[in-house]
């Protein structure tokens with residue numbers, strides 16, 4: 001990969017804050033100049049509503065928006081008719097819950113999740129369970145941070161109608177064997193939904209190869225702006241589904257008492273979309289593809305291996321979570337002795353290191369780990385080895401400062 005030291009020059013925030021060590025890309029990524037400029041260019045030179053006007057500017061806006069859809073299709077190895085623009089992963093999963101779950105599931109049906117899910121892939125299903133009487137079950141997480149696949153035979157009963165799981169954990173960094181789980185789920189006739197919030201930004205994703213029915217991502221975690229994400233769905237599924245939101249743009253014909261709906265993807269894009277953000281997300285995807293998703297993955301992998309080896313060797317008081325090996329992305333959740341994660345993160349901030357602290361929207365997983373919170377450092381294509389070194393040296397100073405409380 002082009003060196004992370006060179007890639008940093010594409011990100012204006014790093015020039016504005018040369019002392020900052022930003023290790024919170026799992027929460028949101030920084031934005032390259034091309035993305036910031038795409039937003040500005042759109043508003044300065046193209047701004048009009050899409051799919052409406054007969055005038056040239058509106059045609060230009062529509063072309064830019066639909067071009068972004070094609071870029072996202074290329075990014076995911078999908079057909080452009082299968083790309084629905086949403087705000088983020090949370091909205092994508094809620095769309096599925098409202099458009100499919102609440103309509104199809106009934107008492108006695110089972111929803112299979114995992115213990116490592118983000119709240120975005122838990123709470124919407126709780127709504128479904130309350131309204132339909134369907135039951136939620138979860139694939140356990142083993143001590144090494146991987147899913148207990150031995151339990152799959154027992155859990156995947158004929159009553160399971162949907163398996164919804166994260167591709168990569170935002171706490172453990174675990175990359176789940178989605179294709180294997182999807183195959184088993186399909187044999188039982190279950191729908192497969194993949195939360196790709198953490199995988200899409202960091203590794204090559206070919207949605208057709210995953211064997212899933214749906215895949216959700218957030219643009220802001222992959223160098224795009226906030227407010228634009230994607231729900232990919234197999235066209236046959238989308239075609240069968242009723243809309244989630246009703247309004248302009250998603251209809252075929254409307255009468256006073258009834259309406260018919262447009263074909264997907266428009267059926268699921270009611271109202272004026274986040275046009276500039278979608279256009280800029282397309283630019284972000286193109287930027288990442290230019291660097292190469294496999295290169296980004298290798299870079300993240302090498303940083304996480306390096307960081308974990310140094311932590312093991314030099315900071316025995318630090319406990320890290322998640323698997324060791326090629327199925328581990330660039331996320332390190334950790335504790336330092338018995339210190340509260342917020343104290344650790346606040347102390348690291350004094351040294352210019354930005355890490356997150358809390359349950360990272362994964363309370364059930366933290367409960368399983370027996371912790372209320374962890375601190376979390378995460379890496380991306382612009383993270384350098386020097387920054388990992390600065391993080392570890394700062395952590396040693398934090399250890400020294402709190403030595404009487406460890």
Ligand SMILES: Cc1ncc(COP(=O)(O)O)c(C=O)c1O
Nearest residue numbers: 088089090118120170195197218
């Ligand atoms: C695994 C996972 N799923 C879902 C989400 C929700 O993403 P968003 O807040 O962009 O909807 C996140 C965000 O951190 C995540 O890490």
